[in-house]
Amino acid sequence: MMILQVLRHGPLHGYAVAQRIHTLSNEELRVEEGSLYPALQKLLLQGWVKAEWTVSESGRKVREYRLSAAGRKQLDTEVSEYERMSAAVRAVLKGAS
């Protein structure tokens, strides 16, 4: 979900995805390469992202991942699902204190 979210604003390559998540989470979260790539491959398999080769600003050859229409839809459902869940968890926590 997080990967899809960071791709919402435009295509990114693998290293950038990890960096973006790291900075957006106030350096709280760090995506391991060991889980990043299987996750990206899974997204490719599901058809939620598309990959293409470009040259980055630093002149390196990189593969960028772009959110597909199906991926956008999936992201919307996942976000709303997550918000419903986290609201529910918050409500339980509030009630208990």
Next chain:
Amino acid sequence: MIWRRLLYFVQRRRLEKELAEEMAEHRAMMGAPADFGNAMRLREEAGDVWGWRWLDEIVQDLRHGVRVFRRTPSFALTAIAVLTLGLGVNLGLFQILNAALMRASNLRDPETLVKLGQMARDRSSSGVTYPLTQFIQEHNDVLASVLVVQHLGASWGDDLSQQVPAAFVSSNFFDELGAGAVQGRLLHDGDREPAVVLSYEFWQTRLGSDPRIVGSTVRFNGRPAVVAGVLTAGFYGPRGSRTQVWAPFEHLEYFYPGSQLKTEWGPMSVEMYARLRPGVTLTSAQEALRTPMAEAARQHPAAFGKDPWLALSSGARKFRRDREDREATTVIGLVTGLCLLVLAVACANLASLMVAHVNSRIKEFQMRAALGAGRARVLRQIVTECALLVTVGLICGWFAGYSAANWIARQTEAPFDVSPVPDLRLMAAAFGFGAVALLGVGLLPAWRAISSRRLAGGGISKSRMQRILIGVQVLGSCVLLLVAGMAVRKLQSVASANVGFEMDNIAVMRVELGRYGLAPEGAGAYWRALRDAAAADPRVRGVALSTYAPMGSSSAQSDFRDTPGLRVTTMTVDPNFHALMQIPILAGRPLQPGDTRESAIVISRRLAERMYGGTDVVGQSFPKSGDGKRATIVGIAADARLIRITASNMAESYSPMEPSDLPAAILLARVESGQIDALRAVAQRVNPAITPAVRWMKDDFEKKLMEPRMMSAGAAFMGGLALTLICIGIFGLVAYTVLLRTKEIGIRLALGAGRESVLWLVLGGLAVPVAVGGLLGAALVLVGLAKPLAGAPLFMDSSDPYAIAASLAALGVAGLLASYLPAIRALRIDAAAALREE
């Protein structure tokens, strides 16, 4: 998603490389590249998402398997050879059985096609008289169409003595049976000109596939006829015969001037087939046809027996009548059982080979386990190797089986083709056999590998499983060898034993005078003239007439209420028959001129003994009880095997000929050695217009021997196969035992153990399984199979002491030989060398 997965699979080499590049870039961009971790592992984990890892593993397993087999080629080759033989026998036999007995020929809709036979309480015939076929066709509402066939030999070309198998068929014949033409057209209604149709085989072999033959005029039975067309290959007609020339029945008189086949209500008959109307079953049709039959019998009482009916047999069962069907089922069952036994022996053999093979690789498996391979992975490795073996074995076996079946079909001139393209059922059978073999081969050693992993020390457990496997092999081989022994003995007794008459230099002359328009009087005159002419020729020693030729392909048989289970060949012969055939008359007198069917009959000794309990029956009425016409017994003849030479439930009766039998009679003549042309010359002198077919009775006998020959050759082959397999099995086991116990044997020998005790150590384990397997096998044959083997149609003597002794001796000698070599090696073991090992 499946599409993306497949797409990935197609491009995976490139995509994997891209992923590697991508990761390399990622790593380079990171501040601390060491944090990236193991790139190889990451790549594999990322690639696994696509779900193709199992394929990689199978390829790995296969590669490893091939490597193992290349390292131990003797094992792989033996295993493949065993599989090839085991599966080849099964597949080949399945092909033949399928083509010969099970597959409902190449006819259109065989389920609704029936053959009709003219039956009555006191006589039966597989044919129907032609006027009756027409009468039935007009007076029924269950048959959609009626087909008529008359098979006979006819001459081709200008040489009238050259006969080819031919048939006259009704004009709807080819359309109804769904035959097609490769050249020209087939026969149709209203062909004004007498045309003939050729078989594909005849066109190819005799006419060199000449396409110009269609439309040309040929000479068929001495008369010009136009060739209408050539049939497609593989059309053998409803009864499965290699008929070469087909001619229209409606023009029968053109080829046989004056033929009365179409008008006479007997005794000549044609083959009658019919297509049932939609929704009509065989039994209901048979019932419905009783009414027109009774009506026909009322109009022509002389032509019918008591309570006549038409017996229907279905095309789906190859027109077999119930008794023939039971016999076919017995044969199919027995042969299939024996084939499966070969397969079982082969599987047991392979399993024991495989156990030894796996045991020798225990270190490898333990190594893999130590490196972290899962138990399932090791199991799968073994199953994959087995699958590889079975696949190769299956391909080889299928090829071997097909070649053998094809060869046999060609050797026996069987009226079917063995197709190289397997049909669906055959494929299913092959996969079934393959799976059985795979389970037999793969699971057992796989299970052993797992359990041996539990024995951390790598000790090899006692080979109890090996002994069970040897026991199974001995059992199967024993059964196969015993049956083979019986089949060979049967052939011996059939081929060498006295058939009860002297057939040397007997020539059979077949000339169907009825087709030449000779009515009883004319036929009588012809035969008398022929007899006189023969008496004048010094090369002909004697002649006799009979309605059926001994060793011929057709005969009349009856069952009597007084002798259940006994089939009686009812011969109709003239007074010279017994003297000519040298069948001794044991009591009373032979038939004499002036005897009539009511006044005299000669019966064989077995018939007398079975019906009356003794041979002192001259003067009694025959049959003993019955309400039909009865004749007086005037003589007892010695037993003779006239028609079914392998059967043991046959007896004979001989009735005098009546004038009405003469048009369909066959002339038997004893001529000087090799002088068969003398008979042709005599016939030519008597009436040049009539061309008889003449051949040696000995040749017919040889043809009859074909079946028991094939039987015993097949059984002997299977027995030999079983023997080979058991030798491989025993040799392997003993050699393996010696190998395992080299150290122990070395120490024992060094301590002065006797040779006997060492031999016992090596071979002792075999004694119990061999004894148990042998006893069980023998018991199975002698008790369980005795009845089907002894009954129709095999008539094998399961208590034949020679067969049993020879089979068991062969098994024993082979077993001893197979164990001798490795056992001798055990005795030569050098103690010092044995202890130095490892």
